[in-house]
Amino acid sequence: MAKRNDMSKLSGAEQFEKYYLELYSSRWEELKKSALKADRKIYRYVKDLPSSVDFDLPKFLPEILAKKFFADCTEIRPQEGNDLDFYYLDFASVLAARFLEARTEHLVLDMCAAPGGKSLVLASDMNFKGEIICNELSRGRRDRLKRVLREGLGDLLNEQRLDLKVKGLDGVKFGIKYPKTFDRILIDAPCSGERHLLKRPSELENWSKKRSQKLSQRQYGLLCSGLLALRPGGRILYSTCSLSEIENDGVVRKFLAKKGEFARIFDYEKHQMMELIHSVDFIERTEFGFQILPDKAHGMGPIYFCLIESVV
Ligand SMILES: C[S@@+](CC[C@H](N)C(=O)[O-])C[C@H]1O[C@@H](n2cnc3c(N)ncnc32)[C@H](O)[C@@H]1O
Incomplete structure (x- = not known):
């Protein structure tokens, strides 16, 4: 008689626990605890900041580097009654999107863009000038994306310094529809989102390693599409908010094995x-990229990111 697979006897939550305990071993309990705490957000201001505003740079960075790379991020809440526009975003997400180095002269694609926090970072890095396509497959989330972009960039869009288009394509189609087009592509892929799952035990019951593997196939498809849509010399930033190795380095490993040419x-x-990355201890190097995890990163993350360039 065929031997029963042990995993099949476990509930979704038990399988989840087993997989991540094996992956993170003694670190897992602390990681889980920190992921369950309220998200540590940083408030990002996207328009020109008036000097009259009291503004705290991120305290967990050396001041000189905080000023150099994150002068548009603050840890304080806007004062009651003032009408400054803040967008609430995890600092780890700002850092990952900023790592792409989108600039005014680049044609930029944000392939999985809703709700739009990282699109705002890209627009800011382009100095609110140039051309960017923000794409989102889900209609409902696309509506939210449009609202976030309107609220975050309003006047700048009206001034038409920034040519921003919202599209609703399946990301896997970009490679065929727009071959060799973009200089910078952000693929912030749909993923397991364990921080979210941990807070919702009923959803945790649906977890299985197979689901993570299925997601990794979608992520790989998006990455291949991104490669075809990339101009020679262009860069892709692949990121997820997953803790799963399968969806992070695992996807990149397969991608390099098949598309390494x-x-x-x-x-x-x-x-x-790298000057900044070397100066802090909460950005961890992985086989192909970096990971910021809440137990070591003051509650920020999780985020994984990896920068890929085309071979010209
Ligand atoms: C991790 S979220 C992106 C978060 C966003 N980058 C931000 O910073 O606000 C992934 C998004 O990809 C969208 N998505 C899922 N499959 C997609 C596909 N095949 N093509 C394009 N977008 C997709 C999801 O609906 C979701 O909004």
């Missing part, structure tokens, strides 16, 4: 933000 990992030591 056309793409490679960016030489990180040449990246200007």
Whole structure:
């Protein structure tokens, strides 16, 4: 008689626990605890900041580097009654999107853009000038994306310094529809989102390793599409908010094995933000990229990111 697979006897929550305990071993309990705490958000201001506003730079960074890379991020809440526009975003997300180094002269694609926090970071990095396509497959989430972009960028869009278009394509179609088009592509892929799952035990019951593997196939498809849509010399930032190795380095490993002729990992030591990464202990190097996890990163994250460039 065939041997029964042990995992099949476990509930979704038990399978989840087993998989992540094996992956993170003694770190898992602390990681879980920190992920269950309220998200640590940082407030990001996207328009020009008046000097009259009291403004605290992120305290967990050396001041000089906080000023250099994150002068538009603050830890304080806007004063009651003032009408400044803040967008609430985890600092780890700002850092990951900023790592793409989108600039005015680039044609930029944000392939999985809703609700839009990272699109705002990209627009800011482009100095609110140039061309960006923000894409989102889900109609409901696309409506939210449009609202976030309108509220976050309003006047700047009216001034038409920034040519921003919202599209509703399946990300896997970009490679065929727009071959060799974009200089910078952000693929912030749909993922397991364990921080969200941990807070909702009923959803945790639906977890299985197979689901994570299925998601990794979608993520791989998006990455391949991104590669086809990339101009020679362009860069892709692949990111997820997953804790699962399968969806992070696992996707990149498969991508490099199959497409390594056309793409490679960016030489990180040449990246200007390495100065910052080397100066803090909460951004962890993984096989192909970086991870920011809440137990070591003052409650921020989780986020995984990896920078890929085309081989010209
Ligand atoms: C992790 S979220 C993106 C978060 C966003 N980048 C931000 O910073 O606000 C992933 C998004 O991808 C969308 N999505 C899922 N499958 C997609 C596909 N095949 N093509 C495009 N978008 C997709 C989801 O609806 C979801 O809104």
